């Protein structure tokens with residue numbers, strides 16, 4: 520049997536209502552300004568969840584929309600895969616909380632930790648399980664409440680991130696035309712400490728000292744991460760096209776991970792794509808990590824940027840480092 524084994528039957532997103540603009544950081548006591556953030560990142564605002572708008576809430580909202588558009592009921596789900604690095608609880612997974620909230624009684628559910636590549640990794644795992652015959656219908660979610668793990672006193676990180684979730688329903692392909700044409704995943708743990716949370720896990724538990732010295736929150740070597748992001752996303756794009764046996768001229772839309780407009784532009788340049796063939800919403804969301812491509816794909820479909828017959832490349836990069844790509848025909 521040849522690809523496509525699975526297709527995207529519906530997408531959705533769940534985004535908290537509160538918007539934090541660049542100009543709002545001054546009132547939080549941070550020495551930063553709109554010009555610095557916009558010129559280096561392209562980010563103008565991001566959404567921030569409240570206590571009730573947690574990851575489960577965002578994920579369930581995204582999932583219900585995706586399931587309704589796919590015409591799939593909760594009872595039809597065989598599996599829920601949720602990419603995140605900011606789960607509502609460390610035990611158990613947020614995926615099981617989503618499973619319970621949806622009433623998806625037949626579904627297995629687990630979280631997948633691949634940082635900003637979580638959604639692309641999730642789609643890859645889901646497609647492989649469909650190919651293997653162990654699932655027919657899978658809900659893939661990428662989402663984060665990064666506002667709960669950033670250091671709001673560290674201007675070099677907190678301005679970059681935001682909250683939000685997106686979802687898709689993957690189903691076994693019945694016809695040969697549309698669906699996933701290729702997937703690609705890589706990682707390099709040698710670079711783990713360029714973007715990480717030093718404390719909070721088993722190796723260095725959450726203590727008052729860890730919170731006081733900031734090691735509990737996200738740490739990032741921005742410039743190093745930037746270089747690797749461009750290199751890895753370019754490689755992931757090339758590999759996805761090779762594996763799908765297509766060229767860049769056949770890509771209707773590139774949906775890259777939305778971390779930084781300059782990284783997106785560099786990836787587009789490598790791909791030889793004009794920005795009119797690249798989806799960008801980092802200005803309105805910031806970096807929502809695993810939520811990023813999931814939200815962007817849903818918006819792209821809603822805005823009519825993705826139509827039936829189009830070929831779309833999803834390209835991700837994140838902490839780990841992890842990177843990967845998926846080519847889908849709609």
Ligand SMILES: CC(C)(COP(=O)(O)OP(=O)(O)OC[C@H]1O[C@@H](n2cnc3c(N)ncnc32)[C@H](O)[C@@H]1OP(=O)(O)O)[C@@H](O)C(=O)NCCC(=O)NCCS
Nearest residue numbers: 551552555559635674675678741742744745778779836837
């Ligand atoms: C973070 C990033 C925007 C910083 O841009 P940069 O041009 O590399 O800036 P630098 O790190 O050289 O910092 C320059 C100065 O700005 C300061 N600065 C950092 N954050 C600031 C902020 N929010 N506002 C104002 N100044 C800030 C720094 O303290 C530094 O000051 P110094 O020179 O006096 O030490 C950039 O490196 C980046 O986008 N990296 C990738 C991050 C990313 O996308 N991560 C997720 C990947 S999944």
